[in-house]
Amino acid sequence: MSSPVEIPFKNVVLLDRFSGTPVYLQIARQMINAIQRGLLTKGVKLPGTRSLAETLEVHRKTVVAAYDELDAQGWIEMLPNKGTFVTKKSPVSDASPLEFNANDLVSYPKQTGFAFDRSMLLDRPVSVSKVDLEFTDGLPDVRLAPMDKLAKTYSSVLKRNNNRKYLSYSHVEGNAFFREKLAGYLNNTRGLHVSKENIITTRGIQMGIYLASMLLIKKGDNVVVGNLSYYVANMIFQQAGANILSVPVDDQGISVEAIRQLCESTRIRMLYITPHHHYPTTVTLSAERRVELLNLSVRYGFIILEDDHDYDFHYNSSPVLPLASADSAGMVVYVGSFCKALAPGLRSGYIVAPENLITELGKFRRIIDRQGDLMMEQALGELLDEGEIQRHIKKAQKVYHQRRDQLSELLANHLSEFLSFKSPPGGLAIWTEWRRDINLMRVSKACLKHNLHLPQTLLFQTGQLSAMRLGFGNMDTGELSESIHILQKVLETDGS
Structure with a gap:
């Protein structure tokens, strides 16, 4: 059995005098870690409080408090006239003090001890720079965002006596008031004809694309995108198991003729488009091609996943209405967000689709995000109701x-x-x-x-x-x- 003399307590417990954690808790936690790692094994007698206090250069009462904490958690037992011992909760095997690295107790492992698949598919080049x-x-420019208005409205929602309904579980599709006001906003600005039952809220467009892909795409399905296309969406489709088929994009948008030819020889499950301002080339899909795409989707049975990219900002004329505004056959799934209109950090997005799809999307959304931020959605709904977001966008x-x-x-x-x-x-x-x-x-x-x-x-x-x-x-x-x-x-x- 190990004795207190053999254990290098000076190296086992590394104290940080500037930490916000009380010293006695630092001692207790690091001794628990030593027990869990096998250095302090079952039955090891611990030093007396006075001896350990001298070793660690702390007050004896600090060690007493640490031992009391260990005792309360069941890691040690104090036997009258015998001393303090590690209980049976510790590992059975001993760890050699000579091979022991004290830093192991105050650092987290850099790598897992188990194997797992790594995805090169999901690698996304992200470079963060400190330059100006x-x-x-x-x-968008977050300096333009109406944060004062949002903060005031959000604070008001927090202070109300009836805010409990936003702090508990609610509609998995999102805040009902927000969805109602959002439906009105989309109807007025995009020519849609939807109600709140046609909307589920998300944490931005990417989450909307992800949810739609997980539900609507199976392994081996063919998804058509423009060449070039939004790389994040492509990653999501491939992760869902889809085959990506690209078609040309010209100054009138994605090539309808190329899609028609594909449909004649291949079964297409989904077409992904950013018609208002194609990503990345910024061209606008012509009104004629929009009608043709809708007709093709009905004829060949493929889904149109319409990404509302940059719809809110147009300069030369009124925007061409989205395909969803003319969809009478239920072939379009429309995804959008306020991330560009307000600020990227305000992750407020939505999916618009027929009610039966919204219901099923709610089941998928519940797995990764129970219902979203009901409090923030309430604030955004009130800003929509007051016309504040519309004025900001203008x-x-x-x-x-x-x-x-x-x-x-x-x-x-x-x-x-x-x-x-x-x-x-x-x-x-x-x-x-x-x-x-x-x-x-x-x-x-x-x-x-x-x-x-x-x-x-x-x-x-x-x-x-x-x-x-x-x-x-x-x-x-x-x-x-x-x-x-x-x-x-x-x-x-x-x-x-």
């Missing part, structure tokens, strides 16, 4: 319109020898096509040295394509100007 300037793929649209025009002018005046582009009719990004001899990854790395971040997800460079998606929404006019001048400097010196 960054082009995104089309994120004001933000003017700001983004100005920023689109400025970035277009900067690109034309300073980078025309390196790239070509068309100013998009809406959205928060410009698609730029570059000279083939320019290495975009090298440009990105060089820009980073000059305080400008160009994430890898913006770069599209293959043997047939050299392009970059430049989001302007997150930067004001001064930041846009500075960013383009950095890009110009890099291209003229060490970036190509």
